[in-house]
Amino acid sequence: MDLHKLSLNQQLNGLKEGDFTSTELTSHYLDRISKLDKELNSFITVTEDQALLQAGAADKRYKEKSNLALDGLPIAHKDIFCTKGVLTTCGSKMLSNFEAPYSSTVYEKLDNEGMVMLGKTNMDEFAMGSSNETSYFGPVKNPWDTEYVPGGSSGGSASCVSAELAPVATATDTGGSIRQPASLCGLTGIKPTYGRVSRYGMIAFASSLDQGGVVARSAEDAALILEAMSGHDSKDSTSLKLDKPDLTKGLDDSIKGMKIGLPKEFFAQDMPAYIEKSIEEAIEVYKSLGAEVVEVSLSNINLSLPIYYIIAPAECSANLSRYDGVRYGYRCENPKDIEDLYMRTREEGFGKEVKRRILIGTYALSAGYYDAYYLKAQKCRQLVANDFSEAFKSVDVILSPTTPGTSFKSGEKADDPIEMYLQDIFTIPANLAGLPGLSVPCGEYEGLPLGMQLVGNSLEEAKLLQFAHSYQSNTDWHKKMPNI
Amino acid sequence: MKNYSEDWEAVIGLEIHVQLSTKSKLFSGASTDFGALPNTQACNIDLAMPGVLPVLNEEVLRMAIKLGKALNAQINSPTSFARKNYFYPDSPKGYQISQMDKPIVENGYLDIETKEGNKRIGVTRAHLEEDAGKSLHDDFEGQSGIDLNRAGTPLLEIVSEPEINTPEEAVAYLKSIHSIIRYLGISDGNMAEGSMRCDANVSVRKIGDENLGTRTETKNVNSFRFVEKAIQYEIERQIHELESGNKITQETRLYDSQANSTRPMRSKEFANDYRYFPEPDLLPINLENEFIEEVMASMPEMPNQKKERFVSEFNLSEYDASLLAADKDLADFFEEVAKVSNSPKLSANWIMGELSAELNKENLSINESKISSNKLGQLILRIEDGTISGKIAKEIFEKLWSSDNEVDEIIQSEGLEQVTDDKEIESIIDGVIKNNPEQLEQYRSGKDRLFGFFVGQVMKASQGKANPKQVNDILRKKLEK
Numbered sequence: 006m007d008l009h010k011l012s013l014n015q016q017l018n019g020l021k022e023g024d025f026t027s028t029e030l031t032s033h034y035l036d037r038i039s040k041l042d043k044e045l046n047s048f049i050t051v052t053e054d055q056a057l058l059q060a061g062a063a064d065k066r067y068k069e070k071s072n073l074a075l076d077g078l079p080i081a082h083k084d085i086f087c088t089k090g091v092l093t094t095c096g097s098k099m100l101s102n103f104e105a106p107y108s109s110t111v112y113e114k115l116d117n118e119g120m121v122m123l124g125k126t127n128m129d130e131f132a133m134g135s136s137n138e139t140s141y142f143g144p145v146k147n148p149w150d151t152e153y154v155p156g157g158s159s160g161g162s163a164s165c166v167s168a169e170l171a172p173v174a175t176a177t178d179t180g181g182s183i184r185q186p187a188s189l190c191g192l193t194g195i196k197p198t199y200g201r202v203s204r205y206g207m208i209a210f211a212s213s214l215d216q217g218g219v220v221a222r223s224a225e226d227a228a229l230i231l232e233a234m235s236g237h238d239s240k241d242s243t244s245l246k247l248d249k250p251d252l253t254k255g256l257d258d259s260i261k262g263m264k265i266g267l268p269k270e271f272f273a274q275d276m277p278a279y280i281e282k283s284i285e286e287a288i289e290v291y292k293s294l295g296a297e298v299v300e301v302s303l304s305n306i307n308l309s310l311p312i313y314y315i316i317a318p319a320e321c322s323a324n325l326s327r328y329d330g331v332r333y334g335y336r337c338e339n340p341k342d343i344e345d346l347y348m349r350t351r352e353e354g355f356g357k358e359v360k361r362r363i364l365i366g367t368y369a370l371s372a373g374y375y376d377a378y379y380l381k382a383q384k385c386r387q388l389v390a391n392d393f394s395e396a397f398k399s400v401d402v403i404l405s406p407t408t409p410g411t412s413f414k415s416g417e418k419a420d421d422p423i424e425m426y427l428q429d430i431f432t433i434p435a436n437l438a439g440l441p442g443l444s445v446p447c448g449e450y451e452g453l454p455l456g457m458q459l460v461g462n463s464l465e466e467a468k469l470l471q472f473a474h475s476y477q478s479n480t481d482w483h484k485k486m487p488n489i
Numbered sequence: 490m491k492n493y494s495e496d497w498e499a500v501i502g503l504e505i506h507v508q509l510s511t512k513s514k515l516f517s518g519a520s521t522d523f524g525a526l527p528n529t530q531a532c533n534i535d536l537a538m539p540g541v542l543p544v545l546n547e548e549v550l551r552m553a554i555k556l557g558k559a560l561n562a563q564i565n566s567p568t569s570f571a572r573k574n575y576f577y578p579d580s581p582k583g584y585q586i587s588q589m590d591k592p593i594v595e596n597g598y599l600d601i602e603t604k605e606g607n608k609r610i611g612v613t614r615a616h617l618e619e620d621a622g623k624s625l626h627d628d629f630e631g632q633s634g635i636d637l638n639r640a641g642t643p644l645l646e647i648v649s650e651p652e653i654n655t656p657e658e659a660v661a662y663l664k665s666i667h668s669i670i671r672y673l674g675i676s677d678g679n680m681a682e683g684s685m686r687c688d689a690n691v692s693v694r695k696i697g698d699e700n701l702g703t704r705t706e707t708k709n710v711n712s713f714r715f716v717e718k719a720i721q722y723e724i725e726r727q728i729h730e731l732e733s734g735n736k737i738t739q740e741t742r743l744y745d746s747q748a749n750s751t752r753p754m755r756s757k758e759f760a761n762d763y764r765y766f767p768e769p770d771l772l773p774i775n776l777e778n779e780f781i782e783e784v785m786a787s788m789p790e791m792p793n794q795k796k797e798r799f800v801s802e803f804n805l806s807e808y809d810a811s812l813l814a815a816d817k818d819l820a821d822f823f824e825e826v827a828k829v830s831n832s833p834k835l836s837a838n839w840i841m842g843e844l845s846a847e848l849n850k851e852n853l854s855i856n857e858s859k860i861s862s863n864k865l866g867q868l869i870l871r872i873e874d875g876t877i878s879g880k881i882a883k884e885i886f887e888k889l890w891s892s893d894n895e896v897d898e899i900i901q902s903e904g905l906e907q908v909t910d911d912k913e914i915e916s917i918i919d920g921v922i923k924n925n926p927e928q929l930e931q932y933r934s935g936k937d938r939l940f941g942f943f944v945g946q947v948m949k950a951s952q953g954k955a956n957p958k959q960v961n962d963i964l965r966k967k968l969e970k
Contacts, residue, residue: 211769241544332536
């Protein structure tokens with residue numbers, strides 16, 4: 006049986022019915038990883054022994070009829086989530102030897118539901134990148150075509166789910182790091198409302214933008230896992246004081262009469278014809294399901310990229326100060342004094358892109374520039390958020406492409422940061438406004454998948470997933486998997 | 490150097506760091522106890538492990554609001570935190586979580602007593618921040634150790650306006666803050682252990698000058714006396730420099746208490762750019778009116794209020810009342826003694842006289858007094874009810890200080906009750922007169938001052954137990970005969 010072809014709910018049913026055990030399911034994925042991941046490099050660490058122990062424990066619970074909600078389902082975790090006693094690198098040389106002394110809330114929540122960790126997935130260093138080429142542990146390949154990048158920063162999570170080395174994976178999104186790789190790998194990826202998923206134990210890049218989420222093969226799968234990850238956490242002061250939402254109940258509800266907004270500013274940009282065509286086809290599907298499509302305006306949306314590239318580096322410049330070689334992680338050899346320890350540890354321990362952003366952020370916060378850059382960016386950020394609030398007065402979701410194109414070849418943009426930053430032009434606004442965003446596969450161009458993005462109003466993950474699910478119930482794009 | 494002072498005036502502002510006496514740290518659940526083994530009270534958050542997040546200990550809000558109220562200040566809502574970025578091994582995150590734009594307490598003042606009368610000193614702000622750990626440079630040959638037990642301990646930094654002009658005023662202000670935080674129970678204010686630390690910003694200018702001179706910041710001053718001496722030294726140094734035609738460098742200086750001098754620590758010209766920005770891991774805090782009112786309802790009586798009450802309720806002098814009220818423990822001790830003895834005035838005299846002398850001699854705090862407030866009250870009660878004389882009371886005091894005996898036990902077992910029987914006193918007096926015929930004659934021929942001699946002899950003969958007033962009265966009559 007091709008266990009990896011089953012949806013999460015099918016796998017869960019199979020486990021409940023005793024069609025197969027978690028140990029069999031887990032071993033099946035571990036086998037696939039050992040066979041296929043050498044080329045993809047989607048995992049930094051495979052936690053084989055621990056996975057089989059967890060699977061065995063799940064099987065025991067099934068036998069004793071004390072099974073948990075997601076018992077025995079395998080999952081891969083982005084290596085940004087701290088997992089106790091397991092290497093947690095964040096894709097960096099700086100943490101290449103770091104075994105976390107505690108587990109993130111996301112890991113704990115899924116562990117408490119019985120999920121089995123297959124391993125830790127590769128990622129751009131400290132989640133900074135859009136191609137998974139900045140990882141200290143080497144680039145990740147796109148399973149659709151290994152000459153192409155999987156996107157980033159959650160490239161490992163997207164690549165392994167796309168290659169069916171894991172049925173689902175956690176991921177994080179600061180400016181598009183879930184949605185862009187989901188789009189480039191033909192997956193469904195959702196970033197919830199800021200504060201929905203606890204950031205405790207999720208290694209910080211830009212605190213006010215970072216949000217955990219999931220990459221999956223369908224909206225239905227994504228809903229199941231995101232629901233389990235969500236909910237208030239007293240260890241994260243920015244966590245919303247709300248219980249976890251019910252994301253699966255309304256998936257099959259009709260979207261008839263609901264309104265989709267198309268931001269005219271996005272569609273005014275030069276867009277490749279194949280994207281325009283795919284989006285138009287998706288719109289037709291929605292219309293046929295009874296949704297109404299209207300134009301909306303997000304007049305400050307063009308400010309998003311510059312705002313993001315002030316705020317994210319500013320926050321990262323402080324967040325990454327703790328990596329100083331003093332308490333844990335990489336330390337340079339034979340430092341001659343404390344200054345030398347700092348300088349060489351950080352010079353040797355961080356990669357180019359991370360250093361670039363630390364420098365930009367440090368500059369933006371320095372005396373005399375703070376008002377002109379950081380403060381102004383925060384004000385403009387509010388304008389972007391206001392645009393969304395205004396738009397959501399008249400529409401239920403906002404639809405756009407997820408990325409400006411399908412995947413690109415490894416190395417193609419690696420030396421051009423601006424080109425790389427443009428990858429996130431459609432996704433960044435949702436992070437700035439703290440809104441939920443989702444990408445679903447909606448087409449293909451020259452053998453590579455392509456996604457559309459749906460952005461919802463604050464806390465309306467359920468509605469986004471409902472829109473995605475009704476689309477997926479009437480199309481097959483999400484069912485296409487790469488041939489590997 | 491004193492002769493400079495005619496032309497010059499000093500402008501002084503104090504930054505006082507007060508360690509708040511919470512059980513756990515500002516942003517983590519780790520304990521704040523002093524003196525534990527290095528790094529045993531530092532959790533993942535204090536160690537700045539990847540992925541950890543701060544969660545505010547709400548107790549500090551209550552403490553800060555109380556201080557704000559005691560300083561007649563405004564409480565800011567929302568109040569928010571900011572990151573202050575700098576690299577140092579004992580600052581694990583590479584930034585300190587502090588407050589910048591919206592400190593919890595702002596625009597207050599404090600009235601201090603000076604030789605010229607009361608003076609109002611403005612308090613610019615008081616903000617919450619976390620303490621750093623400690624670097625230990627002497628314990629390991631060629632290496633430094635880091636102890637992060639203190640990292641994350643809550644501090645309130647209280648910043649005064651530069652409205653202090655003399656070292657004496659600075660100390661009065663500092664003592665007043667000390668008294669307030671002790672009263673509020675928000676800190677133990679122990680300067681030796683570092684739970685209260687003072688940095689002094691000092692500049693000098695010619696009297697009449699509008700512009701401020703270049704200032705220096707003196708750190709590491711860990712007692713009231715050293716604050717006074719350090720500021721005095723710094724004022725004199727700056728005046729000397731300026732009068733010698735030199736310039737003052739804006740810099741941070743360290744006070745060396747052994748040499749009684751200050752020396753440059755680091756120049757502010759190369760100062761860190763702290764790159765403050767709002768702490769994204771903590772949302773701005775709205776302080777609901779209800780919450781503020783609840784905190785204010787729990788405010789204890791403050792030193793000034795207590796002082797006024799001591800004057801009006803107990804009829805103490807302003808001086809006595811203010812001295813007793815300055816220290817909460819002393820004031821509490823006094824009130825207990827006054828309650829037991831039923832004589833506030835005498836209680837005040839004894840506490841500030843005998844007791845203080847004894848405490849000073851042995852360098853003890855009031856809480857370490859070897860005579861409890863109850864015993865001292867009993868002793869004074871026995872003076873008041875005439876059982877013993879004041880002189881005998883002093884002897885008993887000495888005995889109480891060095892033993893565990895009760896006041897009445899000592900009086901009884903040693904037969905120290907005052908003699909108040911007129912007949913008994915008369916017979917003692919008769920004996921004394923009889924034994925000193927020469928002095929009697931001299932007295933009667935006009936040598937009045939010999940009266941004291943007779944009193945002394947009578948008291949001696951009674952072993953100090955005769956009631957002095959009765960001795961006076963009866964002796965005068967007998968000598969006149």
